[in-house]
Amino acid sequence: MSSPNPLLIASGLPPFDRITPEHVQPAIRQLLAESRSLVESLTQPDTPSTWADFAAPLTDGMERLSWAWGIVGHLHSVNDIPAWRDAYNTMLPEVTRFYSELGQNLALFDKYKAIRSGSEYAGLTQAQKKIIDNEIRDFRLSGAELPEADKPRFQAIQEELASLAARFSENVLDATNAFAEIITDEAELDGLPEDIKLAARAAAEAAGVEGWKFTLQAPSYLPVMQYATNQALRARMYRASATRASEFSDSGSKPEWDNSGLMTRILALRQEEARLLGYHNFAEVSLVSKMAETPAQVLAFLRDMAAKAKPYAEKDMAELKAFAASELGMAEIEPWDVAFISEKLLQARYAFSEQEVKQYFTEPKVIGGLFQVIETLFGVRIKPDTAPVWDDSVRFYRLENPAGELVGQFYMDLYARETKRGGAWMDEAVTRRRTPSGIQTPVAYLNCNFSKPLGDKPATFTHDEVITLFHEAGHGFHHLLTQVEELGVSGIRGVEWDAVELPSQFLENFCWEWAVLKDMTCHVDTGAPLPRALFDKMLAAKNFQSGLMTMRQLEFSLFDMLLHSDFNPQTQTVMDLLAEVRQEVAVLIPPAWHRFPNSFSHIFAGGYGAGYYSYKWAEVLSADAYAAFEETGNPLDQATGQRYQEEILAMGGVRPALESFKAFRGREPSPDALLRHNGMIPA
Numbered sequence: 001m002s003s004p005n006p007l008l009i010a011s012g013l014p015p016f017d018r019i020t021p022e023h024v025q026p027a028i029r030q031l032l033a034e035s036r037s038l039v040e041s042l043t044q045p046d047t048p049s050t051w052a053d054f055a056a057p058l059t060d061g062m063e064r065l066s067w068a069w070g071i072v073g074h075l076h077s078v079n080d081i082p083a084w085r086d087a088y089n090t091m092l093p094e095v096t097r098f099y100s101e102l103g104q105n106l107a108l109f110d111k112y113k114a115i116r117s118g119s120e121y122a123g124l125t126q127a128q129k130k131i132i133d134n135e136i137r138d139f140r141l142s143g144a145e146l147p148e149a150d151k152p153r154f155q156a157i158q159e160e161l162a163s164l165a166a167r168f169s170e171n172v173l174d175a176t177n178a179f180a181e182i183i184t185d186e187a188e189l190d191g192l193p194e195d196i197k198l199a200a201r202a203a204a205e206a207a208g209v210e211g212w213k214f215t216l217q218a219p220s221y222l223p224v225m226q227y228a229t230n231q232a233l234r235a236r237m238y239r240a241s242a243t244r245a246s247e248f249s250d251s252g253s254k255p256e257w258d259n260s261g262l263m264t265r266i267l268a269l270r271q272e273e274a275r276l277l278g279y280h281n282f283a284e285v286s287l288v289s290k291m292a293e294t295p296a297q298v299l300a301f302l303r304d305m306a307a308k309a310k311p312y313a314e315k316d317m318a319e320l321k322a323f324a325a326s327e328l329g330m331a332e333i334e335p336w337d338v339a340f341i342s343e344k345l346l347q348a349r350y351a352f353s354e355q356e357v358k359q360y361f362t363e364p365k366v367i368g369g370l371f372q373v374i375e376t377l378f379g380v381r382i383k384p385d386t387a388p389v390w391d392d393s394v395r396f397y398r399l400e401n402p403a404g405e406l407v408g409q410f411y412m413d414l415y416a417r418e419t420k421r422g423g424a425w426m427d428e429a430v431t432r433r434r435t436p437s438g439i440q441t442p443v444a445y446l447n448c449n450f451s452k453p454l455g456d457k458p459a460t461f462t463h464d465e466v467i468t469l470f471h472e473a474g475h476g477f478h479h480l481l482t483q484v485e486e487l488g489v490s491g492i493r494g495v496e497w498d499a500v501e502l503p504s505q506f507l508e509n510f511c512w513e514w515a516v517l518k519d520m521t522c523h524v525d526t527g528a529p530l531p532r533a534l535f536d537k538m539l540a541a542k543n544f545q546s547g548l549m550t551m552r553q554l555e556f557s558l559f560d561m562l563l564h565s566d567f568n569p570q571t572q573t574v575m576d577l578l579a580e581v582r583q584e585v586a587v588l589i590p591p592a593w594h595r596f597p598n599s600f601s602h603i604f605a606g607g608y609g610a611g612y613y614s615y616k617w618a619e620v621l622s623a624d625a626y627a628a629f630e631e632t633g634n635p636l637d638q639a640t641g642q643r644y645q646e647e648i649l650a651m652g653g654v655r656p657a658l659e660s661f662k663a664f665r666g667r668e669p670s671p672d673a674l675l676r677h678n679g680m681i682p683a
């Protein structure tokens, strides 16, 4: 008898010691076929529309597929050798098609609606009710409930929006790539760091030209704006970047890449889609599945924050001007001077060596410090555990409650490898739920891309890397500490998009807490903890120009929200609206020819339309949650930790995030803590 395909076990810890790329195609094909026939039988008229007869078996069946496909996706991310890449890519289209069909399956929608209106609903658990409600909401937002006559138009809008979004970003990309600044006189490169010059030299060689080549891509553009003393060069590149994909073609952008018409069309189609779905505007549609309730609420949030932050932004600007005048002999500041002067000011006032800081964050201390924070706050124990892994450097841990019972487990894959995708991320391996045989405990993957240890010394991390680790651990413990027993709203599932970063950003705060840091650091050679004076410099640099940066984020957010809720193309243009927003919030008004919206891909080509505010929103939530700990006088206060765990982490997506927040904090979120953490404290 041949051994069974390990991807068909479909529960528990992934058997990484047995799974090979050859298992993928047969297992996933079989699971897709099983899932299709399950959906087919569950949507038959004689299947009773009840939780036990419909929702529960559907969940079980879908979990088998997502367990197996999740492992394949994980291995594709952390062990991207050709065989795994092929295995993944071969099945990706079929899996994607299956899930998109599921989202359009109106027979499933009918079953959910029947449960919703049936007599059983009132007696379901809160989690079960929320799952049914979420399913119905998502079907509605994808047009399932439209009159038959409107459906073709709705579908046509979706398709046109998808192709406009693709064209929007292609135009930005083409316009970005069309510009090149070739410098042949090295004197014109004064101020630029050597590595930037070397890269520009290599770019010129690759293009077959003499000298140095600079482009509008960030790694080339930003250093020029920051370091080049050549003001004319900065001005040319600034103009080129600011007029990408616009009606201006003096910097190499072509008329056919002008995004102006596309923006108007995208906005009109989104408005039409919103009307068809029964909403006043697209912002309302965007907010249905978010924590924020109405566009007015978001606008009020942004304007309140702007009113509070603006004086600090003005102070930042005044400081910049004074420094430019006294130290650099620049009486006037042009928009292309701001990054340059800021860099000089940062160096003069707040500079410290990242490399020096890094010597203090040794891996055992950092991991120990992270675990200590978790154990103290949440009353759990973290212990080494064993399981098959995909690389020898991967560690595996278990989480136990005070009674010694298993709460969850997690893998930690810290180091960069050639076969691992970049960045840092948390992923679910197994999600907590109740099964007929008891509670299925959750399992998480924590993935980072840090440097390996060299020789016999422990690895050292930059402070940014430590923050990254805490951020992903925050997502991880959101997943691991849930108490929810239904899959669809367990852990991070079902948590609103603008609230899901709360637990991750929350944990980052401990990386700025002296009481935590001094025990979490140990110089790799001397064993000394981080000196307080160095920490103070890190803190000052953290808040450098935070007023200006906050106002910039608020300007983008306000523009986005107004564009999707209060914009009339009959009476104004996109640029008119932006000018109004700038009058309201900007501290430095860019030139009239600046065409920022034409390359604002986040909102026109990405998923951030009427959602850009989420960045600030989640920061406010996490800072305000953290302030509850600060208010006790002890950032590691256990009673507050327990409440945070019970009201926020444990609840998953069972109830609206605002309810969870209010249950924890006893009030609505307030931006005061974020302003304070950013150094914006009223005198």
Ligand SMILES: [Zn+2]
Pocket (backbone or CB within 6 Å): 471, 475, 501, 504
């Ligand atoms: Zn995150």
